[in-house]
Amino acid sequence: MTIQEWFDKRKQAxxxxxxxDMKGIEDNAAGLWIKCVHCDSQILKSELEENLMVCPHCDYxxxxxxxxxxxxxxxxxxxxxxxxxxxxxxxxxxVDTESYAERLKKAHEKTGLDEAVITxxxxxxxxxxxxxxxxxxxxxxSMGSVVGEKVTRMMEKALALKLPMLAxxxxxxxxxxxxxxxxxxxAKTSCAVGRLDEAGILYIxxxxxxxxxxxxxxxxxxGDIIIAEQGAxxxxxxxxVIEQTIRQKLPSDFQTAEYLLKYGQVDxxxxxxxxxxxxxxxxxxxxx
Amino acid sequence: xxxxxxxxxxxxxxxxxxxxxxxxxxxxxxxxxxxIKDFEKQxxxxxxxxxxxxxxxxxxxxARHQERPKFLxxxxxMCEDFIELxxxxxxxxxxxxxxxxxxxxxxxxxxxxxxxxxxxxxxLEYNFGMPQPQGYRKALRLFKHADKFNIPIVTxxxxxxxxxxxxxxxxxxxxxxxxxxxxxxxxxxxxxxxITGEGCSGGALGLAVxxxxxxxxHAYYTVIxxxxxxxxxxxxxxxxxxxxxxxxxxxxxxxELGIIDExxxxxxxxxxxxxxxxxxxxxxxxxxxxxxxxxxxxxxLKEQRYEKFRAMGRFxxx
Numbered sequence: 283m284t285i286q287e288w289f290d291k292r293k294q295a296x297x298x299x300x301x302x303d304m305k306g307i308e309d310n311a312a313g314l315w316i317k318c319v320h321c322d323s324q325i326l327k328s329e330l331e332e333n334l335m336v337c338p339h340c341d342y343x344x345x346x347x348x349x350x351x352x353x354x355x356x357x358x359x360x361x362x363x364x365x366x367x368x369x370x371x372x373x374x375x376x377v378d379t380e381s382y383a384e385r386l387k388k389a390h391e392k393t394g395l396d397e398a399v400i401t402x403x404x405x406x407x408x409x410x411x412x413x414x415x416x417x418x419x420x421x422x423x424s425m426g427s428v429v430g431e432k433v434t435r436m437m438e439k440a441l442a443l444k445l446p447m448l449a450x451x452x453x454x455x456x457x458x459x460x461x462x463x464x465x466x467x468x469a470k471t472s473c474a475v476g477r478l479d480e481a482g483i484l485y486i487x488x489x490x491x492x493x494x495x496x497x498x499x500x501x502x503x504x505g506d507i508i509i510a511e512q513g514a515x516x517x518x519x520x521x522x523v524i525e526q527t528i529r530q531k532l533p534s535d536f537q538t539a540e541y542l543l544k545y546g547q548v549d550x551x552x553x554x555x556x557x558x559x560x561x562x563x564x565x566x567x568x569x570x
Numbered sequence: 571x572x573x574x575x576x577x578x579x580x581x582x583x584x585x586x587x588x589x590x591x592x593x594x595x596x597x598x599x600x601x602x603x604x605x606i607k608d609f610e611k612q613x614x615x616x617x618x619x620x621x622x623x624x625x626x627x628x629x630x631x632x633a634r635h636q637e638r639p640k641f642l643x644x645x646x647x648m649c650e651d652f653i654e655l656x657x658x659x660x661x662x663x664x665x666x667x668x669x670x671x672x673x674x675x676x677x678x679x680x681x682x683x684x685x686x687x688x689x690x691x692x693x694l695e696y697n698f699g700m701p702q703p704q705g706y707r708k709a710l711r712l713f714k715h716a717d718k719f720n721i722p723i724v725t726x727x728x729x730x731x732x733x734x735x736x737x738x739x740x741x742x743x744x745x746x747x748x749x750x751x752x753x754x755x756x757x758x759x760x761x762x763x764x765i766t767g768e769g770c771s772g773g774a775l776g777l778a779v780x781x782x783x784x785x786x787x788h789a790y791y792t793v794i795x796x797x798x799x800x801x802x803x804x805x806x807x808x809x810x811x812x813x814x815x816x817x818x819x820x821x822x823x824x825x826e827l828g829i830i831d832e833x834x835x836x837x838x839x840x841x842x843x844x845x846x847x848x849x850x851x852x853x854x855x856x857x858x859x860x861x862x863x864x865x866x867x868x869x870x871l872k873e874q875r876y877e878k879f880r881a882m883g884r885f886x887x888x
Contacts, residue, residue, distance in 0.1 A: 367887055367888040368885050368886075368887060368888075369885060369886040369887070369888045370885060370886070371884055371885055371886050373827075373884035374816070374817075374818050376816050377816065378803035378804055378812075378813070378816065379803065379804055379805075426883075427882075427883030427884050427885045428883075428885045430882075430883055431883050431885055434880065456771075456793045456794070457793075458793060458794055458799050458802065458803060458817070459803075460793075460884075461792055461793050461816075461817040461818050461819070462791055462792060462793060462817075462818065462819075462824055462827060462829045463827060463829070463882060463883055463884055464793050465771065465772070465775055465791075465792070465793040466775075466829060466879060466882035466883065467882070467883060468748075468751060468772060468775055469751055469755075469775060469778075469779050469879045469882070470879045470880055470882055470883065472748055472751030472752045472755065472779070473751070473752070473755035473779065473875075473876050473879050473880065474880075475752050476752045476753070476755040476756050476876075477755075477876070479752065479756075480756065495744075495772070496771075496772060496793070498743075498744030498745070498748070499732075499743070499744040499745075499747040499748050499751075499772040499775075499776075500747075500748050500751060500772075501748070502744070502748070503742070503744050503745035503748045504745075504748050504749065504752055517739050517744070518732065518734070518738070518739060518743035518744035518747075518772075519732075519734030519735075519738070519739065519743070520734075523734045523798075524734045524735060524736065524739070527733075527734050527735065528735055528736065532736065536736070536739070537739060545740040545741070545742075547740075547742050547745065
């Protein structure tokens with residue numbers, strides 16, 4: 283084994299551990315110390331929070347929920363939530379090993395959210411902006427009718443108010459339990475982006491850990507500017523599906539923000555601590 | 571019938587019986603005509619009954635039937651003077667998506683579709699109907715051409731999904747589809763889309779933001795393949811029949827849900843039993859839709875297309 287191979291192997295193991303890491307956070311959330319899933323350091327929880335949920339030792343960016351993201355990104359107290367009254371239902375009476383109705387209930391109990399996206403108006407360093415922020419903790423951030431509807435309403439609001447629009451994505455893709463209704467949210471949201479596009483309204487994507495499937499293939503990658511947060515995994519098909527299809531091992535950094543940057547799929551890869559400033563600069567340069 | 575699906579076996583049995591009787595009648599000179607007619611009627615009735623009550627998992631088998639007519643079969647049967655237009659102008663001509671100009675009932679259309687093969691060799695050429703990003707970009711180039719010259723667009727969709735591969739990810743499979751969704755909403759010409767076989771996920775939708783979306787009777791349209799869904803939600807791909815039920819993938823389900831506008835009936839035994847009859851039905855539906863859509867102003871056409879997809883989804887307003 284060459285040193286390079288050893289490093290690759292180690293990195294691969296770390297990435298694989300990441301899939302399990304979030305559970306680790308939850309388990310330890312009550313405790314004072316959190317173990318970094320990337321470098322194994324013990325970090326004081328308050329220190330981690332102070333550092334925007336980024337490991338102070340190795341710069342690993344922990345996945346964060348929508349509320350935390352809002353508090354980090356927007357000027358304090360500026361975010362006004364809209365369309366909170368749009369709530370999920372179970373249109374197909376979908377039952378797998380568990381009913382969709384039950385899964386919705388559990389997701390609500392787990393997150394305190396009514397759906398996988400929070401929409402509203404806020405300010406970033408004084409710049410007014412319409413925004414949709416997804417939450418992976420609510421059913422893997424999947425897009426069903428409600429996510430599609432809220433994102434679309436927010437874009438229509440941006441259009442009406444002539445405000446720039448920001449979508450912060452974190453999602454496994456479409457919500458299978460709503461089947462074709464979920465698929466059509468891709469069309470609906472993309473058509474709404476079409477209207478922003480025609481009206482010359484700035485639309486920015488911030489892709490965060492993880493962004494996949496139906497989100498990547500719809501409003502998630504239609505931004506005039508696409509920013510990916512450092513370390514985020516972003517793709518269309520899941521890693522396992524690709525491995526099964528092509529029957530070969532994938533590069534360890536495959537589908538990371540940095541990998542996509544190398545292949546020209548995103549404009550910017552940003553550290554979490556620089557996001558606010560970067561967004562504010564972009565808004566400023568567009569005069570909005 | 572060279573490939574017999576499981577549920578079709580009783581029909582084959584009856585047919586064998588009929589053939590035996592016919593032979594017996596010929597050999598012995600016995601008059602068995604009334605028995606033969608009786609069996610033939612039985613076979614026909616059974617077939618009608620069978621095909622009117624197909625389960626979603628059985629429709630899957632028909633939609634994926636190796637002998638099901640493919641895009642180029644339909645082009646040949648519905649159109650005249652097809653001129654294929656190749657390539658994305660950036661180094662690739664993805665063969666999974668084929669498109670070009672053709673005449674339908676004497677009038678030009680831009681017809682674009684996902685092509686599958688009937689043999690292994692053909693399937694390798696067409697990548698089993700799984701397009702690369704470059705295929706979606708070729709389609710977009712042709713959409714824009716049609717838009718520029720005011721030619722209506724027809725898309726025929728038959729795909730197990732967009733290709734999941736390394737290069738596909740590196741060259742933006744997600745964004746290639748996303749851009750098509752957005753750009754199709756802006757086109758100023760009528761668009762008719764038909765799901766002819768498999769309509770799987772974003773790979774299908776990438777050609778289906780249309781003014782009229784139709785499905786052949788035994789085609790299926792879904793957010794994820796029943797096998798994929800089963801392996802994720804049931805953690806067992808062999809539960810695909812249950813997933814197929816739960817996902818509501820049939821033309822009747824999707825008509826009820828308002829996802830599609832029209833179901834195009836297939837001949838008894840499925841599209842592969844009679845290519846010509848299937849193509850004739852499709853052509854009639856396309857021409858009727860185009861005639862209606864042509865009456866709309868560009869503004870109304872775009873507005874209605876937007877509102878059509880805008881209205882999709884089910885939620886509660888608290």
